[in-house]
Amino acid sequence: MTAVGQPKTRLDGRLKVTGQAKYSDDFFEPKMLHAVIFGSTIPSGEIKSMDLRAARAVPGVVNIITHENAPSLGKIPKSMSIGIGENFMPLQTKQIFYNGQHIGAVLAETLESAQEAARLVKVSYLTKPAKLDFETSLDEGHDPLTFNGEKLSKKRGVGAQALAAADVTVKSRYTIPTENHNPMEPAATLAWLQGSKLLVYDSTQGVSSTSQHFAAAMKLKPENVTTITKFLGGGFGCKGSFWPHKAICVMASKLTKRPVRLALTREQMFTGMGRRARTIQEIELGARRTGELTAIHHVTYNDTSVNKDFPEPCESATPMLYQCANVETKHIVVPLNYITPTFMRAPGHATGSFSLESAMDELAEKLKIDPIELRLKNYAETDQDRGREFTSKSLRQCYEQGAAKFGWSQRKSTPRSRRDGDWWVGYGFATATYPAQRFNAGASVVLKPDGSADVKSSTQDIGTGTYTVMAQIAADGLTLPLEKVRFDLGDSRFPESGVSGGSTTASSVGTAVKFACEDALKKLKELAAKDKRSALYGEKELQIRDGALWSPKGSETFASLIARNGEIQGEGSLSMAEVMKAKMTGKSGHAFGAQFAEVRVHARTGEVRLSRMCGAFACGKILNPLTARSQFEGGIIYGVGMALMEDTKEDIRNGRLAVKDLADYHMPVQMDIPEIDVVMVDEKDTEINPIGTKGIGEIGITGVAAAIANAVYNATGVRVRDLPLTPDKIIRELHQQA
Numbered sequence: 001m002t003a004v005g006q007p008k009t010r011l012d013g014r015l016k017v018t019g020q021a022k023y024s025d026d027f028f029e030p031k032m033l034h035a036v037i038f039g040s041t042i043p044s045g046e047i048k049s050m051d052l053r054a055a056r057a058v059p060g061v062v063n064i065i066t067h068e069n070a071p072s073l074g075k076i077p078k079s080m081s082i083g084i085g086e087n088f089m090p091l092q093t094k095q096i097f098y099n100g101q102h103i104g105a106v107l108a109e110t111l112e113s114a115q116e117a118a119r120l121v122k123v124s125y126l127t128k129p130a131k132l133d134f135e136t137s138l139d140e141g142h143d144p145l146t147f148n149g150e151k152l153s154k155k156r157g158v159g160a161q162a163l164a165a166a167d168v169t170v171k172s173r174y175t176i177p178t179e180n181h182n183p184m185e186p187a188a189t190l191a192w193l194q195g196s197k198l199l200v201y202d203s204t205q206g207v208s209s210t211s212q213h214f215a216a217a218m219k220l221k222p223e224n225v226t227t228i229t230k231f232l233g234g235g236f237g238c239k240g241s242f243w244p245h246k247a248i249c250v251m252a253s254k255l256t257k258r259p260v261r262l263a264l265t266r267e268q269m270f271t272g273m274g275r276r277a278r279t280i281q282e283i284e285l286g287a288r289r290t291g292e293l294t295a296i297h298h299v300t301y302n303d304t305s306v307n308k309d310f311p312e313p314c315e316s317a318t319p320m321l322y323q324c325a326n327v328e329t330k331h332i333v334v335p336l337n338y339i340t341p342t343f344m345r346a347p348g349h350a351t352g353s354f355s356l357e358s359a360m361d362e363l364a365e366k367l368k369i370d371p372i373e374l375r376l377k378n379y380a381e382t383d384q385d386r387g388r389e390f391t392s393k394s395l396r397q398c399y400e401q402g403a404a405k406f407g408w409s410q411r412k413s414t415p416r417s418r419r420d421g422d423w424w425v426g427y428g429f430a431t432a433t434y435p436a437q438r439f440n441a442g443a444s445v446v447l448k449p450d451g452s453a454d455v456k457s458s459t460q461d462i463g464t465g466t467y468t469v470m471a472q473i474a475a476d477g478l479t480l481p482l483e484k485v486r487f488d489l490g491d492s493r494f495p496e497s498g499v500s501g502g503s504t505t506a507s508s509v510g511t512a513v514k515f516a517c518e519d520a521l522k523k524l525k526e527l528a529a530k531d532k533r534s535a536l537y538g539e540k541e542l543q544i545r546d547g548a549l550w551s552p553k554g555s556e557t558f559a560s561l562i563a564r565n566g567e568i569q570g571e572g573s574l575s576m577a578e579v580m581k582a583k584m585t586g587k588s589g590h591a592f593g594a595q596f597a598e599v600r601v602h603a604r605t606g607e608v609r610l611s612r613m614c615g616a617f618a619c620g621k622i623l624n625p626l627t628a629r630s631q632f633e634g635g636i637i638y639g640v641g642m643a644l645m646e647d648t649k650e651d652i653r654n655g656r657l658a659v660k661d662l663a664d665y666h667m668p669v670q671m672d673i674p675e676i677d678v679v680m681v682d683e684k685d686t687e688i689n690p691i692g693t694k695g696i697g698e699i700g701i702t703g704v705a706a707a708i709a710n711a712v713y714n715a716t717g718v719r720v721r722d723l724p725l726t727p728d729k730i731i732r733e734l735h736q737q738a
């Protein structure tokens with residue numbers, strides 16, 4: 001029996017539930033100082049002066065770092081800019097770009113002293129006019145042209161011109177507010193700069209890139225920086241970049257020559273690590289009376305900061321997903337005085353699927369065609385955007401198996417057809433999709449004399465099960481039982497790997513681990529053939545199974561060969577150049593899925609309750625059905641929050657956030673989440689990569705908000721195109737209808 005494909009519980013589960021797992025803020029160094037950041041209270045302008053006297057007088061305060069005494073930082077090279085949260089380094093000038101921007105930190109012997117002193121800092125400002133209102137600033141936006149090397153504004157066929165000739169059109173505007181990631185574990189950094197060497201414990205989605213960022217900022221050699229991240233309490237994108245607090249922490253260590261720990265408060269998490277940009281999307285679909293799409297026009301506006309363009313690429317899937325000759329997308333970013341947005345779970349796809357899949361539902365309604373039937377009429381057999389075949393596509397099976405499991409045939413096509421007491425009941429559906437991507441990755445394998453193996457990669461376990469699935473891949477790669485493999489990660493001294501983002505870790509690091517195992521076994525075979533004391537001496541055709549080498553002449557275990565000859569080390573890697581080459585010349589790789597929701601909407605209060613949800617996903621090989629299910633469910637729950645609750649409300653008078661803790665920022669809790677069915681559609685993809693996986697971390701959120709909004713429409717006949725679907729919005733429409 002192979003380890004891959006088995007529903008193994010997390011190998012690190014016991015450490016986590018017994019509190020022994022050390023997260024970044026659990027590390028301690030002797031003589032460590034505690035840093036507490038304080039932020040600006042204006043959205044735009046500059047610092048005139050700071051009165052630090054009262055803060056300095058607090059017992060235990062050692063120093064206060066501000067723009068006046070902060071060490072100067074190195075310039076981050078342009079090639080790294082995608083991984084840098086802000087385009088400016090903190091405390092280098094007195095300029096203020098947004099409310100809550102870090103402007104200094106108190107460094108004290110205890111956390112309590114630092115907290116107390118930070119409250120006593122007095123700052124006077126020179127205030128400049130700020131841009132804070134998205135809706136009224138749309139005209140001042142510009143096209144960011146590309147994101148991650150992809151063009152955003154595209155046109156094929158005659159583009160939107162084809163709308164005029166369409167039999168039927170639907171045109172709608174969809175809006176999504178600012179959202180924040182809110183991982184359970186906030187940002188935490190412990191930095192200790194000793195001469196030219198830096199040790200960092202950091203809550204990061206990328207230990208390799210974080211070391212490189214620290215090295216560039218502090219003008220150190222990358223090999224002199226060690227970043228450690230053994231466990232992560234979630235990240236969802238906000239821990240993927242180098243945000244200002246990390247630079248403040250290391251500058252504080254330089255200033256005080258002591259180790260410094262710094263964690264952001266929950267409130268600072270809303271203005272310290274990016275956010276999902278606010279979006280307005282306008283979609284117009286043109287179709288024949290029989291349902292075939294003839295034109296798609298998709299315009300996205302999102303707010304960005306005044307110092308960096310960060311597009312939320314809502315149009316990403318639009319040119320790819322459906323068969324349609326004429327497609328046009330346009331993207332506009334609007335600079336405002338808020339923190340720069342960043343990647344948040346399924347960037348562009350979580351948001352873009354809300355508008356496209358809602359619009360498809362509106363078209364289905366107008367044409368009186370079943371929503372799934374409409375998708376099937378426009379099913380794309382090839383990638384419509386890039387004109388390439390897919391490595392595999394099982395979206396039809398997702399529709400079929402999801403619909404069967406959910407009971408879609410019970411749906412009443414006329415809205416307001418089903419009522420249960422005070423509650424209207426409705427069904428909704430949407431397509432889910434996310435690209436299959438990879439980043440660079442490296443891994444090493446050491447075969448030990450006791451027959452076990454040490455496998456290492458400088459990747460991280462964001463909470464999804466990387467420790468477990470990589471050990472499974474290595475066990476099979478080496479033909480060893482799972483118990484004989486130790487997989488270690490989260491240390492930048494291990495072979496370099498990319499950020500745990502973009503649903504890439506299993507595919508990328510898994511490939512490197514597989515290659516490293518193959519390399520070790522190749523060396524082992526050579527060793528056996530050359531070892532006069534081995535029964536396999538001189539043998540050319542060696543088989544490998546069950547931790548031993550075999551030939552018709554006899555066999556020998558890895559352990560005995562290694563006990564005589566010493567440890568064997570194998571290396572495996574995947575370079576970004578290889579990834580890019582495959583992307584430019586190979587087939588198109590995408591995961592697909594189908595989301596089904598049943599909602600209940602209270603006829604008088606407008607409250608929406610999700611009563612059932614089913615997601616069917618085809619994502620290539622499933623390495624571990626237990627951890628995979630957990631990721632799909634987690635993605636769906638993230639989507640439920642987006643659909644019904646999450647909203648980072650800005651105060652447009654001063655750029656402060658009206659929502660900045662977990663009491664005001666509503667997210668689903670256990671009682672909000674009903675039974676979630678996950679169907680993992682069997683899909684064998686031999687071309688996508690050597691592992692056969694497409695990535696599962698992000699597709700789960702895509703399509704959820706549309707499925708829920710479409711279900712609300714089916715329940716009530718009310719279409720709300722402004723997330724989240726809170727009672728105030730629903731009830732207004734219900735009353736207008738009545």
Ligand code: MOS
Pocket residue numbers: 205235236237238240343344345346347500501502503698
């Ligand atoms: Mo994620 S937004 O790919 O960390």
